[in-house]
Amino acid sequence: MKYWVKKELKPPHGKVYIIKDRCKGCGFCIEFCPQGVLQESEEFNAKGYHPPKLVETDDKKCIGCGFCSLICPEFAIHIEKEEEEKDEKAD
Amino acid sequence: MEIEAKSHPLDRYLRADRIPHIWCPGCGLGTVLNCFLHALEETDIDLKNLAVVSGIGCTGRVAGYINVDSYHTTHGRAVPFATGLKLANPKLKVVVFSGDGDLFAIGGNHFIHAARRNIDMTVICVNNYNYGMTGGQLGPTTPLEARATTAPYGNIEHPFNLCHVAAASGAVYVARWTSLHVRRLKESMKEALNKKGFSFVEIIAPCPTAFGRRNKEPTGLETLKYYKEHSVIKHGIDPAEADIEMGGDIVVGKFVDIEKPTFDEAVHELIKKARK
Numbered sequence: 001m002k003y004w005v006k007k008e009l010k011p012p013h014g015k016v017y018i019i020k021d022r023c024k025g026c027g028f029c030i031e032f033c034p035q036g037v038l039q040e041s042e043e044f045n046a047k048g049y050h051p052p053k054l055v056e057t058d059d060k061k062c063i064g065c066g067f068c069s070l071i072c073p074e075f076a077i078h079i080e081k082e083e084e085e086k087d088e089k090a091d
Numbered sequence: 092m093e094i095e096a097k098s099h100p101l102d103r104y105l106r107a108d109r110i111p112h113i114w115c116p117g118c119g120l121g122t123v124l125n126c127f128l129h130a131l132e133e134t135d136i137d138l139k140n141l142a143v144v145s146g147i148g149c150t151g152r153v154a155g156y157i158n159v160d161s162y163h164t165t166h167g168r169a170v171p172f173a174t175g176l177k178l179a180n181p182k183l184k185v186v187v188f189s190g191d192g193d194l195f196a197i198g199g200n201h202f203i204h205a206a207r208r209n210i211d212m213t214v215i216c217v218n219n220y221n222y223g224m225t226g227g228q229l230g231p232t233t234p235l236e237a238r239a240t241t242a243p244y245g246n247i248e249h250p251f252n253l254c255h256v257a258a259a260s261g262a263v264y265v266a267r268w269t270s271l272h273v274r275r276l277k278e279s280m281k282e283a284l285n286k287k288g289f290s291f292v293e294i295i296a297p298c299p300t301a302f303g304r305r306n307k308e309p310t311g312l313e314t315l316k317y318y319k320e321h322s323v324i325k326h327g328i329d330p331a332e333a334d335i336e337m338g339g340d341i342v343v344g345k346f347v348d349i350e351k352p353t354f355d356e357a358v359h360e361l362i363k364k365a366r367k
Contacts, residue, residue, distance in 0.1 A: 031315070
């Protein structure tokens with residue numbers, strides 16, 4: 001059964017970077033994130049819109065697909081993929 | 092927690108002093124520009140050999156935001172300007188970035204003849220169904236029965252099917268996507284940039300301020316949800332069957348991908364021949 005239990009296969013993670021003052025509150029990233037990572041925040045930015053924030057409960061939900069960074073019309077959000085820590089014991 | 096950032100990795104492609112852009116919240120143009128910059132980043136095009144030409148309109152402002160050699164031409168004249176650029180400097184990669192009104196109403200004949208001659212350029216046309224910048228008048232792409240400022244009881248003019256026009260005029264690469272299909276759009280733009288000949292990509296994009304709010308889609312988000320439910324991907328079909336109707340399905344996909352000798356190659360061969 002050791003072939004079926006591969007510890008090194010973990011879902012990837014991404015770090016979400018948001019430039020809050022660029023956001024115009026269109027809501028594309030919140031609506032179309034495949035993992036539902038983002039939600040509208042209650043704070044206002046300089047333009048008076050509500051920029052997105054992470055759904056606080058789960059920090060590791062983002063898989064770093066980068067859909068939000070592609071669909072954002074304002075260049076206000078981007079993703080950095082987190083490097084996987086390699087398990088030295090595997091193999 | 093999300094991390095607050097000060098800059099974006101694509102900022103090096105933008106004229107930073109001009110950002111934020113003037114496009115309305117919910118507009119699809121920012122998304123299309125974003126996909127284009129991602130496509131540029133992933134292809135190995137030398138930015139010194141790239142020129143972006145735009146006409147007039149909301150889409151025409153792309154030339155002012157992108158940090159490469161760019162030119163904002165008079166209304167409808169983006170394609171002839173780009174033709175001149177390409178013929179004078181064959182090494183240049185020329186991209187025309189413009190809207191439906193500029194490319195197909197005011198510049199309609201230029202577009203048809205550039206496609207007929209198969210001039211090596213990429214035309215990216217953002218179709219938002221109306222003249223957004225001047226207040227939402229009906230244009231040559233407004234679907235039947237849609238409402239516009241100059242068609243308050245619904246449009247009675249038959250619209251252009253842009254992909255069909257491009258394919259019938261002789262374009263070698265024709266694709267249509269909506270501004271929701273960002274990944275496919277990015278891949279399509281990469282293919283179009285690498286294609287030799289006249290390549291055409293149409294993007295259906297929301298215009299909430301001028302078109303959407305007269306047609307029961309007052310926000311860009313609602314229009315994108317409509318695209319999500321109503322777009323059908325059909326690669327390789329005859330673009331004549333891909334008409335756009337109000338409330339109907341939007342057929343998207345890559346319709347034409349053929350090979351043909353280009354005009355600038357033929358011109359330079361002819362010059363060689365004549366000098367012998």
